[in-house]
Amino acid sequence: xxxxxxxxxxxxxxxxxxxxxxxxxxxxxxxxxxxxxxxxxxxxxxxxxxxxxxxxxxxxxxxxxxxxxxxxxxxxxxxxxxxxxxxxxxxxxxxxxxxxxxxxxxxxxxxxxxxxxxxxxxxxxxxxxxxxxxxxxxxxxxxxxxxxxxxxxxxxxxxxxxxxxxxxxxxxxxxxxxxxxxxxxxxxxxxxxxxxxxxxx
Amino acid sequence: xxxxxxxxxxxxxxxxxxxxxxxxxxxxxxxxxxxxxxxxxxxx
Numbered sequence: 519x520x521x522x523x524x525x526x527x528x529x530x531x532x533x534x535x536x537x538x539x540x541x542x543x544x545x546x547x548x549x550x551x552x553x554x555x556x557x558x559x560x561x562x563x564x565x566x567x568x569x570x571x572x573x574x575x576x577x578x579x580x581x582x583x584x585x586x587x588x589x590x591x592x593x594x595x596x597x598x599x600x601x602x603x604x605x606x607x608x609x610x611x612x613x614x615x616x617x618x619x620x621x622x623x624x625x626x627x628x629x630x631x632x633x634x635x636x637x638x639x640x641x642x643x644x645x646x647x648x649x650x651x652x653x654x655x656x657x658x659x660x661x662x663x664x665x666x667x668x669x670x671x672x673x674x675x676x677x678x679x680x681x682x683x684x685x686x687x688x689x690x691x692x693x694x695x696x697x698x699x700x701x702x703x704x705x706x707x708x709x710x711x712x713x714x715x716x717x718x719x
Numbered sequence: 720x721x722x723x724x725x726x727x728x729x730x731x732x733x734x735x736x737x738x739x740x741x742x743x744x745x746x747x748x749x750x751x752x753x754x755x756x757x758x759x760x761x762x763x
Binding site: 548549550551552560561562581582583584585587588589670678679682683685686689690691692693694695696697698699700701702703704706 | 720721723724725726730732735736737738739740741742743746749750751752753754755756757758759760761762763
């Protein structure tokens with residue numbers, strides 16, 4: 519336990535970084551989760567929109583749901599993506615908000631940032647930016663976002679209350695959080711909660 | 720936790736079988752793990 523948390527947040531962060539560094543470098547390897555275009559189809563993304571994206575923008579996608587399924591973003595909105603990974607959701611968001619909107623993806627893994635920045639450059643997107651940082655301490659200005667999105671990332675953070683406090687900080691009043699993540703129907707034993715390997719495998 | 724963090728008008732979408740057919744499927748089944756979409760608002 520660390521400050522009442524089930525696992526050491528820094529140790530968990532390093533484990534997560536290691537896992538997603540591997541996805542960034544080799545997205546076609548077998549993981550405990552699906553990746554890429556097949557995953558996007560499974561999660562209900564608009565197939566025409568995904569088909570229009572280059573492989574480099576899709577193949578490292580490793581989300582767990584569809585943050586756009588409960589509402590499409592509006593033209594001109596300013597968006598922050600927590601744990602943007604290979605950039606897939608940022609590219610979907612960029613299409614929805616249009617050239618007058620802006621999308622900031624935040625990720626801690628250098629290999630993912632390199633991948634997402636390269637894909638954005640290849641697509642000639644000027645309304646998407648990727649920043650290095652952790653979602654418990656977002657490198658984003660107070661009250662600057664209309665929408666915060668995230669996909670399969672918050673479950674990998676030990677201190678979720680701190681993440682939600684950061685989301686509150688960066689959202690404008692009346693702004694919204696469009697989040698996709700996993701939840702368990704059966705209680706996980708306390709002993710298992712303390713096992714970092716079970717958080718990431 | 721969203722409401723405890725101050726969010727209002729929270730909506731949750733239907734479950735998605737995120738891990739079906741993947742390596743993590745058996746563990747996901749054991750704890751009934753599914754993917755969900757959440758929508759929540761910061762008060763005005």
